[in-house]
Amino acid sequence: MPTPTPLTPVLSRFWDAEQPWTLQTYLDHDGYRALRTALQMPPDDVTALIKESGLRGRGGAGFPTGTKWSFIPQDTTGAGAKPHYLVINADESEPGTCKDIPLMMTTPHLLVEGAIIAAYAIRARHAFIYVRGEVVPVLRRLQAAVAEAYEAGYLGIDIGGSGFDLDLIVHAGAGAYICGEETALLDSLEGRRGQPRLRPPFPAVAGLYACPTVVNNVESIASVPPVLLGGVDWFKSMGTEKSPGFTLYSLSGHVTNPGQYEAPLGITLRELLSYAGGIRAGHELKFWTPGGSSTPLLTAEHLDVPLDYEGMASVGSMLGTKALQVFDETTCVVRAVRRWTQFYAHESCGKCTPCREGTYWLAQIYERLETGRGTAEDLDKLLDISDTILGKSFCALGDGAASPIMSSLNWFRDEYESHLGVVCPFDPYASMLATPEGVGA
Template identity: 75%
Template sequence: MTTVELPPATPEPAQVPVLSRYWSDAESWTLPNYLRQNGYQGLRAALRQAPDDVIETVKASGLRGRGGAGFPVGTKWSFIPQGSAPGGDRPHYLVVNADESEPGTCKDMPLMLASPHMLVEGVIIAAYAIRARHAFIYVRGEVASVISRLRTAVAEAYDANLLGANIFGSGFDLDLVVHAGAGAYICGEETALLDSLEGRRGQPRLRPPFPAVAGLYASPTVVNNVESIASVPSIMRNGVDWFRSMGTEKSPGFTMYSLSGHVTHPGQYEAPLGITLRELLERAGGIRAGHTLKFWTPGGSSTPIFTAEHLDVPLDYEGVGAAGSMLGTKAIQLFDETTCIVRAVLRWTEFYAHESCGKCTPCREGTYWLVQLLKRLEAGGGTPADLDTLSEVTGNIVGKSFCALGDGAGSPIISSLKYFRDEYLAHFATDDHPGGCPLDPSRSTVYADKGVRP
């Protein structure tokens, strides 16, 4: 094992891309290449400060969690009890939530594939700040290539004395484990993830106590998303003002927007927070040729949908919230006029019913009945009274389930009824219509299971 020698740091422009700047470089994932990209300069800067000062720097930056809720990262770190505080003498743990499972979300996996050392560096800085000596990256088990790439990066870091004992001669020790999950959506919920990491069935825990007090192994624990942790090194390298020069006042910095669906060039688009979908579509080539935007999700299928009327909503936490949805994971799923809203919502609801852990009755039973109702409505066998029942069942789940899965299942239903109630009604049988979807299924990719392409 040889302590790595860092090359001199180079100035970085206050502009995007930051996270994805080197993704297209040859072998961007290797340690030598990452070191040439100012890699581990943020760690060196952090280790020259006291842990509490690192926390204050991240708090001052305004970095908000990129996993969905948008909670301030530095504030979350500061909740960890220290010294004589209750729980202050127990070991602290850092857990990175890499169980990317939200439909439409696909930002963390390419980040870990192309730049795993960016995450590893962020883990070391975060662990130092919260005084943790053990850290875990919990990865969705199906992504074997990502797990392999991460474990190789961790091994490189150990060989270079970036992990293990006395990192950079600072006296700080850290062990990092890459843990493969078993592919359950519910393990994206932080307390279910902790249960899974402990070897139990992944199910949400009752809170309080919160993970910061009693998390992994009943010890103080911070759980952060991949993108949240990967954003920390650049802040430590370049400073608070640099980070705040991008984004908006209350949602500063940069982030990854995942565009998928009926868009000309789907993919990851890194941009400052506050950009609009109209601007993102200009970069992505617009909606596929010959079609128009009908509806879209700003943060994955668990967020209330938007329509073409929302093209100019600022895509930051405040702007999206004020417009009636949530920024979530910035998973922007785009659907054109060929898509049946009822069929799309049914597909999402089937997913949530399948992924319900079954721990609480509202979610376990409610998602099942939502699927039955939507199937009947989609097939044309429903009545206007079924729409009232659909709303009633959804209301019995949202805000009443053990975790946010129930809320996520209800979001597309509530918002689709708000914007597209007439399309639901158009599925009912009339003298002129036998019932069922009024749209031509041969024109929509939502009907891909029928072997049809537009």
């Protein structure tokens, strides 16, 4: 058996230290050294370095981070120049995803330092971290880290004697999945109902308060200090040519040792499973998601596909948030996709018709399939509605709702057909759910 790709603990390198969230522990592990380096460089050079490194956004789409920064207009002194803003999307809510929350909980100063460097690079005077309001411990941990940074002079006026000023605000969201979409997040941050905006204009032109804005994911920003410290060549020594660097993979579900595994981009699920102890004892892999519930499902035949942006695209899926949910043969794929569909129907903001109406009717069809009232026509109707939503919704929520349905029907249509006219065959309590006539209640 070939040697698996070595893990690369960078963001997680001192997660097991005593009180890793404190400023002192962070300073003991090279904390704020990258900031001092950045403040000695012109802002445009910082952007160029991140661009040269090939760091890609770790929030889903994988858009190059440095390129996104470079879209911000750099004239901040001319007539009509507007202030710039940095907004960090910490509204982690994709089902199966759990990488940003442990990162913020364990090493919040890594995010704070990255935010200061990013704000310096784009010439922003104010930065915001938008966190889910439900995760109160993370909210408090971030607020404490920001307070420590202010007290130590890493935030506020004239940071490190550089003449650069920055205020960093931790903002608690109200708990809406749609606010993970960057323009809905901006609307929420401005005090309005979180709903996606029509684009163009894009946030780089008219974002927060109609000013040039960069919106980055937590892991993207937290990866900036290591890139500055290690250098471009060091960063590119990990990962693949088009997807360089390290990243956090969230491995959950029917595995022996679920958890966070920081590895180079391009590692395979087979290799990650070797670190996680494999599928739980006595069972075998049935299907898995490469990037949370909104990415098309994959099966055991895809165990050796590289977990990078190009590798996942080559098999018709997406890397997404790198939330690897693993399901064994005891799982009913129809029931799993139904639960996700119910989630998307509940979380749809209702702004556009395809998503608002489509997710509702998809949930109704799955209810029929699970309770023995489904027909063969329902399977075609699932595909028809999904096709109406995919690529035609206002934002990517519609695509996320359609992707697991279309992929699961592609790989497991026979299992869908086994649900026709009978209560879910995987349900051990099916007889208790059925009516005397044999039709699901």
